[in-house]
Amino acid sequence: MKVIITEDYQEMSQVAVQHLLGVMHSQHRKNISITAGSTPKGVYEMLVPLVKNKKYFEHVHFYNFDEIPFKGEEDRYGVTMTNLHNLFFGPAEIDRERIHVLDWTNYETQDERIKADGGLDMVLLGVGSDGHFCGNLPNTTKFGDLTSRVNANATPEMADVLLSEVGGDKEKQPDFYVTMGPKSIMQVKKLVMIANGKKKAGIVKQLVDGTVMENVPATLLTPHPDMTLIVDKEAASLLSY
Amino acid sequence: MKVIITEDYQEMSQVAVQHLLGVMHSQHRKNISITAGSTPKGVYEMLVPLVKNKKYFEHVHFYNFDEIPFKGEEDRYGVTMTNLHNLFFGPAEIDRERIHVLDWTNYETQDERIKADGGLDMVLLGVGSDGHFCGNLPNTTKFGDLTSRVNANATPEMADVLLSEVGGDKEKQPDFYVTMGPKSIMQVKKLVMIANGKKKAGIVKQLVDGTVMENVPATLLTPHPDMTLIVDKEAASLLSY
Amino acid sequence: MKVIITEDYQEMSQVAVQHLLGVMHSQHRKNISITAGSTPKGVYEMLVPLVKNKKYFEHVHFYNFDEIPFKGEEDRYGVTMTNLHNLFFGPAEIDRERIHVLDWTNYETQDERIKADGGLDMVLLGVGSDGHFCGNLPNTTKFGDLTSRVNANATPEMADVLLSEVGGDKEKQPDFYVTMGPKSIMQVKKLVMIANGKKKAGIVKQLVDGTVMENVPATLLTPHPDMTLIVDKEAASLLSY
Amino acid sequence: MKVIITEDYQEMSQVAVQHLLGVMHSQHRKNISITAGSTPKGVYEMLVPLVKNKKYFEHVHFYNFDEIPFKGEEDRYGVTMTNLHNLFFGPAEIDRERIHVLDWTNYETQDERIKADGGLDMVLLGVGSDGHFCGNLPNTTKFGDLTSRVNANATPEMADVLLSEVGGDKEKQPDFYVTMGPKSIMQVKKLVMIANGKKKAGIVKQLVDGTVMENVPATLLTPHPDMTLIVDKEAASLLSY
Numbered sequence: 001m002k003v004i005i006t007e008d009y010q011e012m013s014q015v016a017v018q019h020l021l022g023v024m025h026s027q028h029r030k031n032i033s034i035t036a037g038s039t040p041k042g043v044y045e046m047l048v049p050l051v052k053n054k055k056y057f058e059h060v061h062f063y064n065f066d067e068i069p070f071k072g073e074e075d076r077y078g079v080t081m082t083n084l085h086n087l088f089f090g091p092a093e094i095d096r097e098r099i100h101v102l103d104w105t106n107y108e109t110q111d112e113r114i115k116a117d118g119g120l121d122m123v124l125l126g127v128g129s130d131g132h133f134c135g136n137l138p139n140t141t142k143f144g145d146l147t148s149r150v151n152a153n154a155t156p157e158m159a160d161v162l163l164s165e166v167g168g169d170k171e172k173q174p175d176f177y178v179t180m181g182p183k184s185i186m187q188v189k190k191l192v193m194i195a196n197g198k199k200k201a202g203i204v205k206q207l208v209d210g211t212v213m214e215n216v217p218a219t220l221l222t223p224h225p226d227m228t229l230i231v232d233k234e235a236a237s238l239l240s241y
Numbered sequence: 242m243k244v245i246i247t248e249d250y251q252e253m254s255q256v257a258v259q260h261l262l263g264v265m266h267s268q269h270r271k272n273i274s275i276t277a278g279s280t281p282k283g284v285y286e287m288l289v290p291l292v293k294n295k296k297y298f299e300h301v302h303f304y305n306f307d308e309i310p311f312k313g314e315e316d317r318y319g320v321t322m323t324n325l326h327n328l329f330f331g332p333a334e335i336d337r338e339r340i341h342v343l344d345w346t347n348y349e350t351q352d353e354r355i356k357a358d359g360g361l362d363m364v365l366l367g368v369g370s371d372g373h374f375c376g377n378l379p380n381t382t383k384f385g386d387l388t389s390r391v392n393a394n395a396t397p398e399m400a401d402v403l404l405s406e407v408g409g410d411k412e413k414q415p416d417f418y419v420t421m422g423p424k425s426i427m428q429v430k431k432l433v434m435i436a437n438g439k440k441k442a443g444i445v446k447q448l449v450d451g452t453v454m455e456n457v458p459a460t461l462l463t464p465h466p467d468m469t470l471i472v473d474k475e476a477a478s479l480l481s482y
Numbered sequence: 483m484k485v486i487i488t489e490d491y492q493e494m495s496q497v498a499v500q501h502l503l504g505v506m507h508s509q510h511r512k513n514i515s516i517t518a519g520s521t522p523k524g525v526y527e528m529l530v531p532l533v534k535n536k537k538y539f540e541h542v543h544f545y546n547f548d549e550i551p552f553k554g555e556e557d558r559y560g561v562t563m564t565n566l567h568n569l570f571f572g573p574a575e576i577d578r579e580r581i582h583v584l585d586w587t588n589y590e591t592q593d594e595r596i597k598a599d600g601g602l603d604m605v606l607l608g609v610g611s612d613g614h615f616c617g618n619l620p621n622t623t624k625f626g627d628l629t630s631r632v633n634a635n636a637t638p639e640m641a642d643v644l645l646s647e648v649g650g651d652k653e654k655q656p657d658f659y660v661t662m663g664p665k666s667i668m669q670v671k672k673l674v675m676i677a678n679g680k681k682k683a684g685i686v687k688q689l690v691d692g693t694v695m696e697n698v699p700a701t702l703l704t705p706h707p708d709m710t711l712i713v714d715k716e717a718a719s720l721l722s723y
Numbered sequence: 724m725k726v727i728i729t730e731d732y733q734e735m736s737q738v739a740v741q742h743l744l745g746v747m748h749s750q751h752r753k754n755i756s757i758t759a760g761s762t763p764k765g766v767y768e769m770l771v772p773l774v775k776n777k778k779y780f781e782h783v784h785f786y787n788f789d790e791i792p793f794k795g796e797e798d799r800y801g802v803t804m805t806n807l808h809n810l811f812f813g814p815a816e817i818d819r820e821r822i823h824v825l826d827w828t829n830y831e832t833q834d835e836r837i838k839a840d841g842g843l844d845m846v847l848l849g850v851g852s853d854g855h856f857c858g859n860l861p862n863t864t865k866f867g868d869l870t871s872r873v874n875a876n877a878t879p880e881m882a883d884v885l886l887s888e889v890g891g892d893k894e895k896q897p898d899f900y901v902t903m904g905p906k907s908i909m910q911v912k913k914l915v916m917i918a919n920g921k922k923k924a925g926i927v928k929q930l931v932d933g934t935v936m937e938n939v940p941a942t943l944l945t946p947h948p949d950m951t952l953i954v955d956k957e958a959a960s961l962l963s964y
Contacts, residue, residue: 022745263504
């Protein structure tokens with residue numbers, strides 16, 4: 001794992017964008033999976049004007065790697081795709097045919113569809129202070145899992161997590177979500193993970209120390225042959241360097 | 242992980258040789274780590290005449306990935322390099338400067354030396370019926386370990402294993418061995434693992450089933466983005482295919 | 483350009499097979515274009531038993547790079563595909579859906595179809611004593627040409643060449659042929675060219691000397707970043723080494 | 724060849740920087756050759772603050788691809804390295820040991836030194852309105868040339884060109900220059916060429932039309948398997964798109 005320590009959130013986002021654009025510039029089709037959430041907001045703010053209406057990125061295809069349904073509204077985008085649409089796909093005007101949606105209707109074939117598309121070339125990931133990545137929260141999926149469904153009773157906290165994800169509206173609180181598993185993500189050619197802020201300092205230290213433990217899911221990614229962790233100074237504050 | 246099921250030991254060896262030669266034919270330097278032991282004997286029998294005195298393989302460098310000293314004879318090759326010398330380096334007449342020896346004098350810098358050499362392009366591995374690979378036996382190293390020293394008291398059976406490795410001669414029974422760790426091997430660009438015979442059928446089934454467990458070390462390798470498992474029919478006999 | 487000098491036709495063929503198998507063993511789809519004619523007979527004799535009915539090569543797709551119609555019989559395979567079918571596709575029992583035929587009906591879209599398939603990963607080429615490769619004979623195509631139609635009046639000798647190609651039967655003598663052009667072939671990721679026998683010694687020397695001249699078409703390939711020329715001793719007899 | 728048409732000089736420079744950073748971000752050593760001159764000024768203005776004092780680019784090595792001596796001052800940098808130092812190496816504070824100087828003392832071993840370093844991963848090139856790239860002016864080097872010395876009498880205009888290159892000072896007017904040849908550049912893994920302004924519209928049209936002619940040297944690069952041409956609207960003004 002290569003660790004890149006940047007000055008601040010701005011530089012963290014910029015370096016992540018450099019990685020994305022480096023993979024996107026290619027003679028042939030590229031498949032990229034990108035993260036929703038708050039950490040990558042800076043990434044998408046920088047990326048949108050560089051990508052919008054650019055014909056030279058027409059060979060780039062995008063994939064989401066997890067999804068949470070709004071209960072009773074399963075006929076529309078879930079939490080992740082709604083967020084990705086707002087942050088990136090919408091403002092960057094990405095053609096619908098280059099967005100490959102993972103949701104509750106097709107998660108069981110996600111891994112084989114990606115394989116048929118030639119595999120993922122890169123994934124941009126965040127990491128939780130508990131060590132989760134994608135929807136792989138501690139004690140939900142196992143290291144060996146491919147794309148999976150995780151039920152609301154998987155852990156004591158999960159029901160609350162899901163309620164929070166749908167904005168606290170009890171009526172929309174889902175019974176499950178779907179996520180690409182640790183094994184799915186390890187098969188991606190290039191992994192790029194971003195983390196910023198003091199509250200990530202602990203998990204960043206764990207990742208750099210190098211122990212691999214199933215109850216800290218992101219530790220599995222540290223031995224990947226092309227893994228880059230990009231952090232700001234606060235997230236790096238517990239590292240000795 | 243791609244699983245290749247072959248008819249017999251002969252074909253298993255042949256397909257492994259095809260993978261090796263495919264990586265070795267290149268315009269630029271290639272770094273390959275290869276396994277000692279009994280499983281690869283067929284591989285080296287086929288490989289030696291194809292490689293011996295061939296100038297077109299002069300850019301290929303070789304690395305061993307573990308070593309066991311003969312106690313009291315630490316100034317000569319250990320068990321692994323002696324075996325590799327007999328099976329391959331000697332008969333294939335590989336130049337000494339293209340053989341990069343890992344032993345007890347330099348194991349602490351093995352990972353950084355490999356990184357400085359440009360990384361390993363391929364490793365050929367065997368697997369034990371207990372799920373060990375290289376010197377990563379159950380309950381010796383951890384998933385997150387780089388090249389490590391394992392002491393004779395690491396597990397109850399270890400002293401016996403080491404005695405057996407030096408041919409049962411108590412005087413030469415070593416107190417430790419060194420091995421590239423699970424994390425070291427995961428960073429190799431291409432992993433090829435071979436297994437043959439009924440006694441490997443159980444571990445092969447475990448690897449294909451896909452669970453990743455620290456006490457079955459080889460399961461860590463199954464999510465690697467370029468992992469190939471080559472088995473004969475007997476080793477595949479518990480698979481449903 | 484890397485030059486591999488082998489002892490004899492047998493070793494030349496073997497080393498070419500090693501290159502082919504090295505590209506064919508992969509986690510993902512591979513696209514390979516292969517040559518017909520007499521030079522590669524040894525290659526296909528070795529390759530057929532290694533490939534026939536092997537499920538582990540099911541992701542490999544094959545392309546021919548030129549074609550000559552039998553006049554009046556344009557509804558069946560031309561000279562090249564007939565030859566490739568007899569030498570390789572038939573005996574190796576390659577599925578029809580993995581054979582991508584270039585002929586007179588579709589040559590104008592050959593380059594864009596290949597691009598849509600992800601590009602060619604490797605091409606196995608022969609070379610004529612006049613420096614031709616594929617159907618790029620001196621003074622027919624230009625260095626900058628993509629897949630092209632060449633008419634029988636392109637050069638003074640062409641009518642005779644075409645008559646000979648269809649076995650001397652005047653009734654079947656075609657008015658043209660089609661071929662991937664020099665520029666099409668240069669865009670392939672890996673080029674492997676084979677040549678054997680005294681009558682190839684002159685062109686081999688020209689290729690190694692390194693001059694690039696449009697009337698010796700194969701000289702264009704010598705600066706390609708991944709070009710390997712495999713020759714036997716006779717074909718290498720004018721080289722100083 | 725992939726053609727990227729940008730709005731203006733600013734976007735042309737930005738897209739070239741994206742290509743450079745994409746190659747530079749890597750787990751292993753990368754070797755990059757970069758162009759001097761006026762076209763890339765915008766590239767270096769953007770690149771310097773992104774690269775200066777960034778430890779995460781410490782594995783990137785830089786190479787110049789041509790050099791013109793100041794006559795009588797052969798013990799200091801020539802025209803190209805002086806220019807590169809002013810534009811990039813100086814302001815970006817690149818360590819001296821990561822700058823691999825080509826000059827009159829070592830040009831004969833340039834190609835073999837690059838090969839020993841693992842090959843060039845990328846070259847950033849400009850193009851002249853006459854079709855020259857690096858020091859490969861029409862009728863100086865041949866397509867098949869590796870790194871070469873070109874004398875002042877190579878063409879009628881050369882003496883004037885050299886005088887202009889040293890700022891019009893007759894005393895410093897050199898008798899020759901050195902340049903990586905067309906064959907040297909073709910062997911680079913990734914080629915990126917930039918061109919802007921109306922006066923480049925003619926050569927850009929020639930490159931896109933695709934004819935390959937030795938007296939328009941840059942046309943040789945158009946069939947390279949990973950060639951990208953980045954132009955602004957003015958340089959693209961003769962293209963039909």
